[in-house]
Amino acid sequence: xxxxxxxxxxxxxxxxxxxxxxxxxxxxxxxxxxxxxxxxxxxxxxxxxxxxxxxxxxxxxxxxxxxxxxxxxxxxxxxxxxxxxxxxxxxxxxxxxxx
Amino acid sequence: xxxxxxxxxxxxxxxxxxxxxxxxxxxxxxxxxxxxxxxxxxxxxxxxxxxxxxxxxxxxxxxxxxxxxxxxxxxxxxxxxxxxxxxxxxxxxxxxxxxxxxxxxxxxxxxxxxxxxxxxxxxxxxxxxxxxxxxxxxxxxxxxxxxxxxxxxxxxxxxxxxxxxxxxxxxxxxxxxxxxxxxxxx
Numbered sequence: 001x002x003x004x005x006x007x008x009x010x011x012x013x014x015x016x017x018x019x020x021x022x023x024x025x026x027x028x029x030x031x032x033x034x035x036x037x038x039x040x041x042x043x044x045x046x047x048x049x050x051x052x053x054x055x056x057x058x059x060x061x062x063x064x065x066x067x068x069x070x071x072x073x074x075x076x077x078x079x080x081x082x083x084x085x086x087x088x089x090x091x092x093x094x095x096x097x098x099x
Numbered sequence: 100x101x102x103x104x105x106x107x108x109x110x111x112x113x114x115x116x117x118x119x120x121x122x123x124x125x126x127x128x129x130x131x132x133x134x135x136x137x138x139x140x141x142x143x144x145x146x147x148x149x150x151x152x153x154x155x156x157x158x159x160x161x162x163x164x165x166x167x168x169x170x171x172x173x174x175x176x177x178x179x180x181x182x183x184x185x186x187x188x189x190x191x192x193x194x195x196x197x198x199x200x201x202x203x204x205x206x207x208x209x210x211x212x213x214x215x216x217x218x219x220x221x222x223x224x225x226x227x228x229x230x231x232x233x234x235x236x237x238x239x240x241x242x243x244x245x246x247x248x249x250x251x252x253x254x255x256x257x258x259x260x261x262x263x264x265x266x267x268x269x270x271x272x273x274x275x276x277x278x279x280x281x282x283x284x285x
Contacts, residue, residue: 001107004217006148007209009111013118015202020122022194028127028173032134036118039141050148053222055232058150059241062233065161066248070255072165076172077262083176084265 006047014040025090027082031075038068107147113140131169138162148221149228 013036020033042061049057082089117137121130138161145154209217226232237245 001103001147002218003221004209004212005107005111006144007217008206009114009144011205011209012115012202015198015205016115016118016122018201019195019198022197024122026127028169028176029121029130032121032127032130032169035134036121036137039138043141043144046145046148046150046153048216049150050221050227051216051219053227055228055236056240058153058228058233059236059244061150061153062156062237063241063244063248065156066252069160069165070251072168073255073259074262076168077259079172080175080263084263089176 003047003051007044010040010043010047013037013043025092027075027079027089027091027094030091031072031079034071034075035068038064038071103147106143110140110143110147113137114144128170128173131166131173134169135162135166138166151228152230152233153228 017033017036017040020036021030024030024033042064045057045061045064047057049055049061079089082094087094114137117133117135117140120133121137124130124133138157142154142157142162145151145157
């Protein structure tokens with residue numbers, strides 16, 4: 001399989017993630033779509049690592065997974081804090097950056 | 100080599116279907132389950148690319164640990180069905196259009212690229228993608244990134260505890276049991 005197949009597939013997954021971030025209003029689903037976009041980037045990194053024949057891209061993908069885990073933890077913490085304060089779980093309603 | 104291609108198309112269709120399921124399912128709980136399916140299909144693709152360690156880490160850490168965190172939070176908040184595209188809005192109509200345009204543009208860029216690397220099936224002999232070689236790179240060439248990632252994880256854990264703890268004076272006092280230790284619920 002050529003690397004271009006994998007890169008095209010990762011482009012499709014990235015676009016599905018972008019569509020989700022732009023259209024969905026539940027912050028949980030927005031976080032899930034961010035995961036989709038990060039995973040698409042991971043797939044392209046691994047495909048290029050395979051094409052080059054060295055491991056640098058795979059280490060990059062591993063670091064991206066760590067960053068995705070951190071982003072999930074902080075995002076879910078913010079959502080739980082919103083729920084505790086009985087704010088609407090909706091990204092359109094949360095339009096002010098005030099604590 | 101037709102087996103590789105069949106496996107690629109099966110896993111690719113699975114990954115795309117999982118991604119579409121995340122976006123189009125109404126209940127957030129089902130979205131999380133669709134993302135788990137997507138991640139497992141992606142792990143198969145990683146195996147096709149000889150990234151064995153990465154595929155294992157994807158299944159164990161991502162589809163295992165991170166998704167369990169999601170399921171906990173969805174169960175805590177209460178996943179309710181919601182309309183996919185409520186009351187129109189400019190962004191709601193333009194979002195899929197923008198994403199589709201970006202997809203067409205990216206595919207044209209990849210297919211029309213004169214990058215000769217894109218048409219190679221890949222190099223690397225036996226042992227490519229094994230945990231030993233990844234670990235050696237992490238502890239030599241990418242040591243700084245490795246340490247920074249561990250520090251980032253620590254900061255994220257502390258930040259989650261600070262963000263999700265009970266604060267005094269922000270919610271109505273009747274809802275909170277008096278004398279609850281601060282920071283006990285994270």
